[in-house]
Amino acid sequence: MSVPSPLSGLKIGIIGAGNMGQALARGLAEKSVYPQNLSVFDIHSEKLQALKKECRIKPAKSARQCVSLSDVVILAVKPHLLEEVIREMAGAVEKDALVISVAAGVTLARIESFFKKPVPLVRVMPNMPALLGAGMSAFSLGRRASAKHRKIAEAILGGLGEKVEVPERMLDLVTAVSGSGPAYFFLLAEKLIEAAYQMGMKAAVAKKLVYQTAFGSGKVMTSSDEDPDVLIGRVVSKGGTTEAALRVFQKEGLGKVVQNAVKAAYKRSKEISEGA
Numbered sequence: 438m439s440v441p442s443p444l445s446g447l448k449i450g451i452i453g454a455g456n457m458g459q460a461l462a463r464g465l466a467e468k469s470v471y472p473q474n475l476s477v478f479d480i481h482s483e484k485l486q487a488l489k490k491e492c493r494i495k496p497a498k499s500a501r502q503c504v505s506l507s508d509v510v511i512l513a514v515k516p517h518l519l520e521e522v523i524r525e526m527a528g529a530v531e532k533d534a535l536v537i538s539v540a541a542g543v544t545l546a547r548i549e550s551f552f553k554k555p556v557p558l559v560r561v562m563p564n565m566p567a568l569l570g571a572g573m574s575a576f577s578l579g580r581r582a583s584a585k586h587r588k589i590a591e592a593i594l595g596g597l598g599e600k601v602e603v604p605e606r607m608l609d610l611v612t613a614v615s616g617s618g619p620a621y622f623f624l625l626a627e628k629l630i631e632a633a634y635q636m637g638m639k640a641a642v643a644k645k646l647v648y649q650t651a652f653g654s655g656k657v658m659t660s661s662d663e664d665p666d667v668l669i670g671r672v673v674s675k676g677g678t679t680e681a682a683l684r685v686f687q688k689e690g691l692g693k694v695v696q697n698a699v700k701a702a703y704k705r706s707k708e709i710s711e712g713a
């Protein structure tokens with residue numbers, strides 16, 4: 438007998454149909470949330486129409502209409518708009534509806550203060566590959582969120598990729614690691630392409646080699662439980678080419694550079710969450 442999805446029969450409202458809102462709507466549509474149960478509001482009606490065409494969501498005329506009767510309200514607007522959006526719709530949110538915020542850097546306590554009443558809350562830090570369903574989301578439960586809310590949040594975030602629960606105080610470090618992390622990998626790709634180009638390779642060929650190498654390496658890491666040093670060991674041979682390159686990375690202090698970069702991102706994330 439199949440276990441019913443925690444989402445079955447739930448009415449879900451999404452405010453903001455930008456990158457994240459669209460990714461969430463697509464993920465939910467793929468999870469067989471009945472389209473009539475999925476309502477979305479954005480100030481750009483053309484985004485809603487495109488999303489309606491693609492995943493048959495119900496476009497809402499206002500934030501209030503979107504969240505009224507919703508069992509779950511997902512806030513996917515930019516962080517600086519969160520307070521205004523919550524003030525506008527708070528009165529229409531069903532009693533005990535679960536509120537999920539993906540806004541970077543806005544703490545559970547601040548979101549609660551915008552509602553001016555206790556609400557079951559989940560705060561999420563997703564990352565950019567969520568747009569392709571390959572994201573990494575970390576989430577924290579608010580004081581009023583229950584085990585049932587956790588299951589709902591996990592099912593929703595499953596549509597964006599992988600998910601993990603962390604205490605809220607960890608979210609700044611999550612931001613510095615997986616939130617900003619895609620850009621670190623893109624930077625390494627850029628540097629590898631530049632190095633190949635400078636040594637005489639056509640840029641288009643270098644890009645193809647690097648992108649597919651990144652894709653393949655990512656696939657190996659995500660389909661294995663082994664630590665990176667074991668995987669490195671599968672590529673290196675004694676006295677070979679990889680060993681020569683790794684020795685340079687070590688000598689030039691790549692480890693220290695990465696550590697300092699993550700510290701800088703962490704510090705900035707804390708400043709942003711504290712309103713600096």
Ligand SMILES: NC(=O)c1ccc[n+]([C@@H]2O[C@H](COP(=O)([O-])OP(=O)(O)OC[C@H]3O[C@@H](n4cnc5c(N)ncnc54)[C@H](OP(=O)(O)O)[C@@H]3O)[C@@H](O)[C@H]2O)c1
Nearest residue numbers: 453454455456457479480513514515516539540541563565
């Ligand atoms: N994109 C990422 O990779 C990423 C990663 C981690 C976390 N996040 C978080 O996800 C949230 C959404 O980011 P995003 O990249 O999806 O932003 P986005 O693409 O700008 O989407 C937000 C959408 O909401 C619309 N909007 C503005 N005010 C509104 C209102 N009052 N009611 C309804 N819709 C309104 C925006 O219109 P306008 O464009 O006209 O303002 C836009 O269409 C942010 O809080 C961000 O911190 C995003």
